Amino acid sequence: MFDSLSERLGGTLKKLRGQGRITEDNVKETLREVRMALLEADVALPVVKAFVDRVKERAMGQDVLRSLTPGQALVKVVNDELVAVMGEANEGLNLNMQPPAVILMAGLQGAGKTTSVAKLSRWLKERDRKSVMVASTDVYRPAAIDQLQTLADEVDAKFFPSQSDQNPVDIAKAAIEQAKRDYVDVVIIDTAGRLHIDDDMMSEIKQIHAAINPIETLFTVDSMTGQDAANTAKAFNEALPLTGVILTKTDGDARGGAALSIRHITGKPIKFMGVGEKTEALEPFHPDRVVSRILGMGDVLSLVEEAQRKMDVGSAEKLAGKLKKGKGFDLEDFRDQLRQMGNMGGIGSLIDKMPGMGNLPAAAKQQVNDKELGKLEAIINSMTPKERRKPDLIKGSRKKRIAAGSGTQIQDVNRLLKQFTQMQKMMKKMGSKGGMAKLMRGMGGKFPMGGGMPF
Template sequence: MFDSLSDRLSGALKTLKGKGKISEDNIKDTLREVRMALLEADVALPVVKAFIGDVKERAMGAEVGKALDPGQAFIKIVNDELVKAMGEANDGLNLSAKPPVVILMAGLQGAGKTTSAGKLAHLLQTREKKSVMVASADVYRPAAIKQLETVAGEVGATFFPSSTDQKPIDIANNAIKEAKKQFIDVVIIDTAGRLAIDEAMMDEIKALHAAIEPTETLFVVDSMTGQDAANTAKAFNDALPLTGVILTKADGDARGGAALSIRHITGKPIKFIGMGEKIDQLEPFHPERVASRILGMGDVLSLIEEVERKVDKKKAEKVAKKIMKGKGFDLGDFRDQLLQMNNMGGMAGLMDKLPGMGQIPEAAKKKALNNKMTDRMIAMINSMTPKERARPELIKGSRKKRIANGSGTQIQDVNRLLKQFNQMQKMMKKMKGPGGMMKMMRGMKGMMPPGGGGPGGPGGMPPFGR
C-alpha cells in the first residue's frame, strides 16, 4: 500500500535531512517534488493545493527556524499534515446506541460491499464481542443474497433470509424486528449497488435510510479508483447522511490517492480499510499510522496489535521454554513460526509495517516478500517424517529426493530450506543463558539482506527465498 507515494516522498524529503537552515529557496524544489508525488498518487487537486499550502506556511514559521534539526522538523510537518488530511485519529463506530445498532452499507457495484459486510461482522464479533445479524436488501441480484449467506456462514454471523420478490424496506424492517427478538447487538444491512450513480438508485437508498434510520451509514468504495473514489463518496454524501467510509482493496493500491482525498472532499472519516481478501483483513483506519507508513517509518503499533491477536501464545511460550532450556529448535518449531507468519499476512504483511523499509534495496525486498517461497518451505517440512523434523541431520540423499517429490519442489529447494533452518537454529541457540537476546540480535546482523539496517532493524530476519 502507498508504495509509489512512499518512495517519491522519501526521495524528496531526503534532500532536506541534515540542513542547518530551512529557507524558501531550499524547500522550493522539495515542495515541487512532494506536489508531483501527490498528483502521481492520484490525490485530488484541491487536496494537493491545500496540503502544499499548509506545509509551506508551517515550514517558513518559527517551529522550523528554531528547531535543532530543521530537516527533521520539516519531515514532522509533512507527517502532521498527512495525518490532518486523512482525519487526525481513528473514528470508530457508534456502538453505544440502543440495540440493535443498525449499520447500512452503501456503494457502487463491485466496490466490495457484501464482502465488507462479512468482514465487519467478523471484526465486531471478535474484537467488540458483539452478536451480529446480516441481511441483504439487494433484490436485483439473487447471487448477492446467496453471497452474503455464504460470508455470514464463514464468520459465524446470524443470516436473515431474504428473496428477490421482497421490497428492500420490508427486508430491512423485518431483519431489525427479528434482531430485537433474538437480542442481537448489531444488524448490518447490505444494499444494492449499481455500475454508476443513477437517480433511481439514490431514491431507493434514500427511502430505505429514512425508513430504518440507521445508526451508521457506511459508504464502501474501491481505493484503486483513486480520486474518483472521493468524488463518488461526495455524490453519495450529498444524497445520504453518511457517517463514514470503508476503503476496500487497499492492498492493491500502491498510490493512496483515495485515502488522502476522501476526508477533505466529503468531510467524512475513513472508518475502516480493507487490506486483503481474507475475512480478517479489515482494519480500523488510523490516519497517524498510515502517515507513518507513507513516510517509511512503519506502523509498529498495528504490528504489535496484530501479533497480540494472531500469534498462538501457547505455542510461542512452548518454543521459548524449549530454547531457554537448551532443548533446541527443530523443523516442527520452524514450520509453526512460518505458519504464524503466514497468518499475519506473510512477509509482505509484516515488512509493510516495519520502520525503514525504504532503505532496503528493491531486489532484496522482493526476495524477502516472496510468500510463495514460505508456502513451499511449509510444504517441504510437511513432507518430512516426525523423526526427520526432530533430527534434520538424518536428511540425506534419498530422503531429500522423497521430500522434494512429496512437496512438488526440487532437491536444491530442500537444501536451501535446511541451510536457512541451520541459520535459524544457530541464532536460537544464542538465546540460551544470560544475555541471550543481545547475542541473538548480534547474530541476526549477518542474516540481513544487503543494505538492511542494524541488528533488529528492517532486514533483521531470516532471508526467506534467498
C-alpha cells in the first residue's frame, strides 16, 4: 500500500532533510510536489487543500525557520500533519457493555464485508479471547449466507443460520437472543450489500440498526476505489451513526487515497485495515505507523507485535540453541525460516514494515514475492532428509532430480543453494560470541538484497 505516494513523497522530503536553510521558495516548491503526490494518490481535493494549508502555516513558523536542522523540522511537520489527517491514534472497538456486544457491518457489495466479518471474528477470538457468533441478514443472495457459514467454520465462530425467505430484522434480533442464551460475548451481524447506494438498502439497514441498537456500526470499504471510498463512507455516515471504518484490500492499493481521505470527510476513525485475503490478514489501523511506512521509515512496532504473536517461539529457541552449540544451520532450518515468514503475512508484508525498505528499487520489490517463497519451499521438500542436513551432497544429478521433483529448473535449485549459503554465513556469525553486533556491522545496517536472500 502507498507505494506510489511513498516514492513521490520520499524523494521530495529526502531533498529537504539535508538542507541547512529553508526559505519561502523551498517550502512552496516542496508543497507543490507534496500536493501533486497526494492528488496522484487519489486523495480527495478538500483533504489535499486543508493538509497543504496546515503544513504551509507551520512550515513558515518560527519552529521550522529557526531550527538548527530546518529540513528535518519540515519533514517532521509533514509527518505530524499526515498523522493528524488520519486520526492521530488507533481507536479500538468499544465492547464495554453487558454481553453480547453487537457489531453491525455495513458496506457495498464486493467491498469485502463478509470476509471482514470472519477476519474480525478471528481477531476478537485470538486477541481479546472473546466468543463470537455471526449471522447474515443478506436474504437476497443465499450464496452470501453459505459463504459466511464456511468462513465461520474456518475461524471457529458460532454461526446463526438464516434463510432467504426470512425478514432481515427478525434474523438479527433472533441471532442476538440466541447469543444471550449461549452466553456469547460478541455478535457480528452481516448485512446485504448493493452495487451502489440505493434508498431500499439504506432503509433496510436503518431498520436493522434501530431494532438491535449495536454498540459498533462499522463501514467496510474497498481502499482501491480511492476518494470514491471516502464519498461512499460519507453517504453511509449520513444514513447511519457509524462508529468506525474497516479499509479492505489495502495490499492491492498502491495509492492510499482512501486512507488519507476517509477520516477528514466522515469524521469517523479507520479502526482496521484488511491486508490480504486470508482470515488472519487484518491489522489495527495506527495512523502514526502508517505514516511511518509512507515516509519510508518502516513500521517496527507492528513487525515486533506480529513476530511475538505468530512466530513459533519453540522453533526459534531450538535454532538458537543449535547455533550456540556450534551445530550448523541446515536446509531444514532454512525451510522453517521460510515458513515463519509466510506466517507473518509473507515477504511483501515484512518488507513494507522494515525501515529503509521504502527506498528499494521497484524491480527489486517485484522480485520479492510470496510465490517465490513457495517455490523455495517446494525445492527443499523435493530433497531427501540427508540432503537437507548435508547440502554439500547436492551436486549435478541430485540437482536435476530435485528440480524435476519440485517442478522447477536447475537454475532455481542453484539460486536457492546460493541464498542458503549466504543465510548460513549470517547464522554462523549470529551463533558466535557477540554475533549479532558483528552481523549488523558486516551488513552495514542493511539487509542483503539482489543476488542473495529471498527477502
